[in-house]
Amino acid sequence: MDTISQFLTMIRNAGAARHEKVDMPASKVRAGIAQILANEGLIRSFKVAKDSKQGIMRVYLKYDEAGNHVISSIDRVSRPGRRVYVKSDNVPTVRSGMGMSILSTSKGIMSGKQAADAKVGGELLATLW
Numbered sequence: 001m002d003t004i005s006q007f008l009t010m011i012r013n014a015g016a017a018r019h020e021k022v023d024m025p026a027s028k029v030r031a032g033i034a035q036i037l038a039n040e041g042l043i044r045s046f047k048v049a050k051d052s053k054q055g056i057m058r059v060y061l062k063y064d065e066a067g068n069h070v071i072s073s074i075d076r077v078s079r080p081g082r083r084v085y086v087k088s089d090n091v092p093t094v095r096s097g098m099g100m101s102i103l104s105t106s107k108g109i110m111s112g113k114q115a116a117d118a119k120v121g122g123e124l125l126a127t128l129w
Contacts, residue, residue, distance in 0.1 A: 003027060005076040008126055011043075015061055015069030026055035032109030033125070034059055036102055040111065042071050042128070074128040077101075087121040099129030 007030045014022035024030070026048045034046040034057065044060040062070045078084040086092065091112045092101055101112035105122035115122065 002076070002080055004029060004033070004125060005079065007033065008074050008076055011059060011061070011071070012074050014059075015063075015071055018063070018067065018069070019061060021058055021060045023056055023058050025053075026057035029104070029109065030057055033102055036100075036109060036111050037071075040100060072129055073099075074126060076126050077124045084124045085121065086124050088116060088119045091116045091121070092124070092127065094127045095129045099127060102126045102128075 003025075007024060010022050010024050031046070031048055034043065037043045038045055042062065044062045046057060046059045049056045049058070064070060086103070091103065093099075093112070094101055102125045103110050103112060103115045103122040104125055105115055105118075105120045107118065107120055109125075110118070110120070110122075
């Protein structure tokens with residue numbers, strides 16, 4: 001099962017249903033992606049609560065003044081059946097810089113801009129705007 005696409009789908013569906021928050025099982029990769037989304041202002045915040053199993057992550061969603069979800073589109077690029085890797089000089093720009101890409105690099109989960117500035121490539125996980 002692809003846990004990253006499950007994470008992205010849960011955020012997409014909760015935003016479409018206008019939920020305030022969404023709970024899901026926690027992992028380091030999910031926490032890394034949530035940290036990037038929080039740094040870019042696409043979610044309000046997130047918390048990871050420990051339990052006897054793997055932990056629960058709660059993501060607080062963000063909406064604009066009209067009540068629309070801040071994330072218009074969120075797409076999984078690399079998936080288990082087809083991995084997509086990019087070099088540091090080929091990191092894609094999404095919507096002419098209005099969107100962002102998320103990469104898994106050797107230095108951790110990074111946004112496309114951070115990866116290009118650090119001159120590292122990696123697996124292109126998702127694009128969103």
